Amino acid sequence: MIQAAEDPKASEPPTKRAQPDAPVVRSLNPQAEAALHPGRNGNSNAPKNDTPHPEQSGPFVHPELAGEQHVLHVEDFKLYYGKSRALHGINMQIPVGKVTALIGPSGCGKSTLLRSFNRLNDLIENVRTEGCIRFHGQDIHDRRVDVIQLRKRMGMVFQKSNPFPMSIFENVIYALRIAGERKRGKLEEVCEKSLRGAALWEEVKDRLHGSALGLSGGQQQRLCIARAIAAEPEVLLMDEPCSALDPIATAKVEELIYELRGKFTVAIVTHNMQQAARCSDYTAFMYLGRLIEYGPTNTLFVNPHLKETEAYVTGRFG
Amino acid sequence: MSTFAIQRNHSARLASFVMYSLCVLFTVSILAVLGIVVAYLTANGWRFVSWAFFTQDPQPYGSDGYPGGMRNGLVGTSILLGLASVVGVPLGLLAGIFLSEYSSRSYIAKPVRFTADVLTGVPSIVVGILGYELLVVPLGHFNGWAGALALAFIMIPIVARTTEEMLRLVPNSYREASIALGATKARTILKVILPAATGSLITGVMLALARVAGETAPLLFTALGSRLLTFNPNYPFPSLTKQVYDYATGPYTQQKEMAWGGILVLLALIFVFNVAVRVTLHATGRTTRRS
């Protein structure tokens, strides 16, 4: 097992950024981010374990994860769209209070997995699942499970911002409205708190009752985050939340994710590896419907255990 | 060899030119004929619509107030439309919601959609006979209820299909977002989907109303018509279209003139509704694209 600290690269400071014009944001894993720097050959001197193909061996999960407390356990989870299998027996856990990034090339099943956590795939016809996902130890596919309650405890932010065609205020407090909350004071309090939590309060406080569709793309996405956290979920699922945003808006959302750490458990799907490096504690690399490698973000990017992971994080495929 | 090619080309071009011109000519002649129809209907109608038309009931030939107006028909048609809407609009909307929102795992969704489509094509006179068999025969005489039932029967599939179309225009991301926030499906529909589509749903209903407002055939053996102003649907009931038909096919000149007026009122209603639909659909199209 290779420890990140033993790797010479790990001690190098992040001298340059991948995109010089991108706004400066805090990074959880500067080394990991630096390792992504183009032109830098990540595998020049790092020894690689020549493990057999993951299909036979199962994923490589770094031991650090065993030391975490987990809120979600995915156990041999398979998902089918009609007859074709999209997820081939995923085994992983999502640690409490941490940001976990799911990366992998398009079509690898990372979004599908994320949408399985709150059973949003139920909406799609012909979806069938096997295996189980446990939330607090409870199988979420159990027929006794109240899927509504489950979803209330897992907020979700989508790839495209999708505010409802209502006022900003009504958008944020939607979850409370459907829960039957009527006290104006409580609604306003939650609205402000959530908007502050999503770093949007200052920008919209004067037009809370204006249409949410009038906001810019980045603001809309932060509104969606505010809407998700207003329900006080435990887990925040983010499905490529920045893919439709410009760099400045992206930076703001990333900053926000950084700040949500600890308050929420965050699972974020992203195709942007810089983003995964900047704002996640753990990263899971998926490929073709399988989990390939899962470990601390720093280790995964700087010193991945498997060749496939390295090939992907250094941008040689995908 | 080349001459042959050129000749072929020539005849093909000529044929093309002829067909192109024919298409233009056909369109122009269609628009001309239809323009003549509309022009006649409006011009003639305009001459014979007066204040009395709206405020007086028909008077028999030879009496003082002859020919009177069509107040009874206007009121009758409005009441029939109201009664038909009470049944037809909720059922149609709900069926549209079913087709758009609850159809995914339902075996009957496809048959329902198909049936609704076919029902819109059933000749309206046949629907009138249904109303006769269901409500006139048991009651023993012609009545307004039967007319309203026949109109509702025509409305339901139209409202259902337009509602479905309109709800499908609501972006799916609204549904996902609401469900992910822990809303039930019913709440999602009531709080997000329907409000987002309200404008287009109203115009859809208006379109259906405009369609049935012009129906005559289903009223012939149900409401039958009446020369009196009445609010009691237990008895033969007046309607604008039936009165126009009676006047047009009757012997009296002034009544024929009133028929033109009646048609103009109908046309105005239908025109306004159609414009409203255009405008709303245009507006919804824009917002859906933007969000």
Add this chain to the structure above:
Amino acid sequence: MTVVSPPSPGAGKPLDYPSSSDLFIRGRRGKHPISLLELGARGSGIVIILMMTGLVAVLGYAAAPSLHTFGLKFLAQSSWRPNELEQFKRDANGKIVKDEDGEPIKITIPPAFGALPVIYGTAVSSALAMTLAIPLSFGAALFLVRIAPRRLVMPVSFLIEFLAAIPSIAYGLWGLFVLVPFLQRFVEPPLNDFFGRVPGLGWLHSEATTGRDMFSGGLVLAIMIIPIITAVSRDVLRAVPRIQIEGTLALGATWWQSSWEMLRYSRSGLFGAAILGLARASGETMAIAMVIGNINQIRSSPFAAAQTMSSLLANEFSEASSDLHRAALLEVALILLVMSLLFNIAARYLVVGRGGARAAAGH
């Protein structure tokens, strides 16, 4: 290598979460009770199916006596006599036969009902309408899709859709007061003369021209169905992939050659559009009842009055003289319904999925 371990208690950073799972466990089954909305929606879906079955069942039930009495002969019989007829008995030479007292002998001819004249009337008037409407409509649809400048498409489309929404009684009124007198004065006499004089066309000649005849009926029907066929076939043509057209143009096809390809590509959709028009034409009531003359007869001349199934119903149903008369009319209605169902089912199969579904649903 693979580490799949349950969380070790106490390890890692504990967060103050309610760790119990019972928050999202509900009763024995996790399903929420079915909502009123869903119940209503599903119920209304079923109502639509019930409407159709009810329509067929009620008409079938009501027409049963007639079906029983006349059987299939009903379709082939050409006399329609709702009332008994009393006539003087005549011998082979046409002389009235008298009894011993010198009184003429009367015989009663029982009522007879045959649907042939109205089936003929419906078929011929619809055929006339289709012959006129199809080329015009397809031409206009091509115009809208391939020729019309952008600025023109919207208003013309709107106009055509508005015309499709005009109720049939309006067309009937116009037909009765404008078209009929016009045809009677300027069009029918010369045409009728022409048919009378040219050998071989005599079968089209009629003794008199009244204006209220098959010809007027067909014309009014054509005017009524043109907007529908145009609107649906426009949608069908619009759904033809651009590549299909560009491909032919790139090969050097003329405008018409590529348009022909377009028509050929979408032929089943266009066929569906035509059938939709046919369905409307054959079920049309008010306009046709006002202009066709309403006489149950089979005449080869287009200038003779006729009757269609729907106009027969409109004229006689509310004043049917006997139960048998009513039953016979109900059987006509049943034939009309079955025919329109067949047309509509065929049309939807052909049009659905070819872009015309939307327009088809609207009319």
